Amino acid sequence: MIRFQNIHKSYQVAGQDVPALNGIDFEISAGEVFGIIGHSGAGKSTLVRLINLLERPSQGQVLIDGRDITALSDAGLRDLRRGIGMIFQHFNLLSSKTVAENVAFPLKLAGVSDKATIAARVAALLARVGLTEHADKYPAQLSGGQKQRVGVARALATEPAILLCDEATSALDPQTTRSVLRLLAEINRELGLTIVIITHEMDVVRTVCDRVAVLDSGQVVELGPVADVFLHPRHATTRRFVLEAEHVDEGEQVDDYAHVPGRVVRLTFKGESTYAPVLGAVARETGVDFSILTGRIDRIKDTPYGQLTVTFTGGNVDTALAHLAARDITVEVLRA
Numbered sequence: 548m549i550r551f552q553n554i555h556k557s558y559q560v561a562g563q564d565v566p567a568l569n570g571i572d573f574e575i576s577a578g579e580v581f582g583i584i585g586h587s588g589a590g591k592s593t594l595v596r597l598i599n600l601l602e603r604p605s606q607g608q609v610l611i612d613g614r615d616i617t618a619l620s621d622a623g624l625r626d627l628r629r630g631i632g633m634i635f636q637h638f639n640l641l642s643s644k645t646v647a648e649n650v651a652f653p654l655k656l657a658g659v660s661d662k663a664t665i666a667a668r669v670a671a672l673l674a675r676v677g678l679t680e681h682a683d684k685y686p687a688q689l690s691g692g693q694k695q696r697v698g699v700a701r702a703l704a705t706e707p708a709i710l711l712c713d714e715a716t717s718a719l720d721p722q723t724t725r726s727v728l729r730l731l732a733e734i735n736r737e738l739g740l741t742i743v744i745i746t747h748e749m750d751v752v753r754t755v756c757d758r759v760a761v762l763d764s765g766q767v768v769e770l771g772p773v774a775d776v777f778l779h780p781r782h783a784t785t786r787r788f789v790l791e792a793e794h795v796d797e798g799e800q801v802d803d804y805a806h807v808p809g810r811v812v813r814l815t816f817k818g819e820s821t822y823a824p825v826l827g828a829v830a831r832e833t834g835v836d837f838s839i840l841t842g843r844i845d846r847i848k849d850t851p852y853g854q855l856t857v858t859f860t861g862g863n864v865d866t867a868l869a870h871l872a873a874r875d876i877t878v879e880v881l882r883a
């Protein structure tokens with residue numbers, strides 16, 4: 548478990564204190580995929596770099612499995628870093644070394660010298676990330692997705708318990724992003740690694756994370772299970788991320804609904820209810836008519852969900868909404 552305890556962090560720039568983190572207090576459980584989302588400058592990189600002490604807090608403690616890592620000796624710090632892998636937006640591979648040599652590098656740094664041991668370990672890592680045939684290529688001969696797979700294999704070389712991902716898919720196209728995220732999910736499932744992902748994209752969070760913290764101006768403004776945060780965002784920053792991810796322009800939407808009669812309601816379905824024929828049934832029971840204004844069905848990690856904006860006319864709309872709520876559907880009235 549990683550625990551941030553009342554963390555403050557400022558940088559000194561030309562003799563001035565520039566605040567980056569301002570009272571961070573939360574924990575990341577062992578074995579979860581945790582997302583940290585925020586706009587540029589929110590403090591994401593600073594926060595994630597505290598976990599392996601690439602940055603030190605100005606105030607507060609970082610505890611890993613109950614141990615205050617800010618109090619570690621140099622030797623303790625080396626051990627800590629061996630137990631934490633990291634992948635980066637621009638991969639940070641050594642261009643003059645082959646794929647296999649890049650993956651072997653952290654093993655050599657950790658003092659493993661037996662060639663057969665290194666070769667076996669590298670082969671297993673390359674097989675895990677699907678790059679066996681590319682072992683002897685140089686980074687320049689690989690696609691972006693393949694380079695990031697090398698980054699993942701290299702990060703896993705010392706068998707870390709924690710993997711930090713700093714905008715690891717931001718330089719990749721959407722399809723490659725999905726395949727790298729699938730790889731991370733597989734690693735989390737099969738190796739039980741704790742994965743911390745920082746990103747400015749809600750889609751990354753939605754695809755792979757269990758919980759998410761929304762960071763704004765060095766503070767956590769919202770934190771919770773991804774489905775809760777994504778489907779019912781409370782803070783303005785979170786709402787913006789969700790709307791961006793869904794390509795929704797709220798202003799345009801309000802204009803469109805102005806021409807539609809009836810009560811405009813957003814319905815959120817989660818899990819099994821997503822596919823149930825609920826709307827038709829409730830319309831028959833209560834005599835209301837409905838028309839769908841917008842809608843989508845998708846997944847948050849492994850959970851299906853649906854969100855529909857519907858207008859209800861005629862019949863007994865109050866009873867219809869009560870029937871929907873009784874079927875575990877979240878009902879939000881957008882226009883009474």
Ligand SMILES: Nc1ncnc2c1ncn2[C@@H]1O[C@H](COP(=O)(O)OP(=O)(O)OP(=O)(O)O)[C@@H](O)[C@H]1O
Nearest residue numbers: 558560565567585586587588589590591592593594
């Ligand atoms: N080494 C540094 N020296 C001085 N100021 C810094 C340093 N690193 C970060 N900052 C400042 O700290 C704040 C937080 O930066 P940080 O890089 O953690 O944010 P971020 O959310 O990761 O942003 P981005 O997505 O752009 O990387 C910003 O105001 C930034 O300018």
